[in-house]
Amino acid sequence: MPLYDNEKVSVITPVYNVGKVIGKTIESMLAQGYDDLEIVLVDDCSKDNSAEVIAEYTAKYPNIVYHRQEKNGGAAVARNTALKLAKGRYVAFLDSDDMWCEGKIKRQLAFMKEKDAAICCTAMDCIDEEDKPLNSVRGVREKISYKFLLKNTMISTSTVMIDRNKTGDFQMPLRRGGQDYATWLMLMRNGTICYGLNEVLSHYRVMSKSLSSNKWKSVKQVWEIQTQDEHINKVSAAFNVCCFIVNAFIKHFLH
Numbered sequence: 001m002p003l004y005d006n007e008k009v010s011v012i013t014p015v016y017n018v019g020k021v022i023g024k025t026i027e028s029m030l031a032q033g034y035d036d037l038e039i040v041l042v043d044d045c046s047k048d049n050s051a052e053v054i055a056e057y058t059a060k061y062p063n064i065v066y067h068r069q070e071k072n073g074g075a076a077v078a079r080n081t082a083l084k085l086a087k088g089r090y091v092a093f094l095d096s097d098d099m100w101c102e103g104k105i106k107r108q109l110a111f112m113k114e115k116d117a118a119i120c121c122t123a124m125d126c127i128d129e130e131d132k133p134l135n136s137v138r139g140v141r142e143k144i145s146y147k148f149l150l151k152n153t154m155i156s157t158s159t160v161m162i163d164r165n166k167t168g169d170f171q172m173p174l175r176r177g178g179q180d181y182a183t184w185l186m187l188m189r190n191g192t193i194c195y196g197l198n199e200v201l202s203h204y205r206v207m208s209k210s211l212s213s214n215k216w217k218s219v220k221q222v223w224e225i226q227t228q229d230e231h232i233n234k235v236s237a238a239f240n241v242c243c244f245i246v247n248a249f250i251k252h253f254l255h
Helices: 022-030 050-058 075-085 104-115 179-188 213-229 234-253
Strands: 009-015 037-043 064-068 090-093 119-127 133-138 161-163 194-205
Touching: 009 022, 009 075, 022 037, 022 050, 037 050, 037 075, 050 064, 064 075, 075 179, 090 104, 104 119, 104 161, 104 194, 119 179, 179 213, 213 234
Parallel strands: 009 037, 009 090, 037 064, 119 194
Antiparallel strands: 090 161, 119 133, 119 161
């Protein structure tokens, strides 16, 4: 018997101090035109007007589930709460400051069924805080293996959809950063392939507060996840991290 006897897509969105943009994010979900869509918003104790903005939507749309955490626990804890609340066979991730292109869910779901995929991601482009395109597209290859993912963090969270009837229920590793990358590795270490749909179906919002120091934080996270979570020996992990740095440089500066 399958875990989920439905075609529901549950959107997993952690919320923290995003009152300025969460409305646009929710609108992009509501514009999908997919009837069996559940939107699960978990508020990690926002201190701004995020709750008030969301309340305007929950009053109108019964498919929006809003939960406020008792204490701030970080994105991984918020996402795990959302995963527990989600009733859908399919879970799709959308961060609270990103947006989806119209028709993303239908297109991605059709692609997943065509490929019999457990995990799927898509290409995305980048926008600024005012929704203006930054002329930067992050493409994906058709098949992303565990081995490839160790050297290249190609999978972008807001493009991911997972079939829980194929992966089983799961929770994200409790990391303050990099828990999404750790999750894809965890789900793929048994040989599961992530299928990439190389069409821009998501908009990734680049915030002005993003500092170059975050790139080095990412390098540290990749190292820790590979050596601590995946138990990869340090020589192999060091090689993988070097590949990650080269790929990140190419992605950010040569595209």
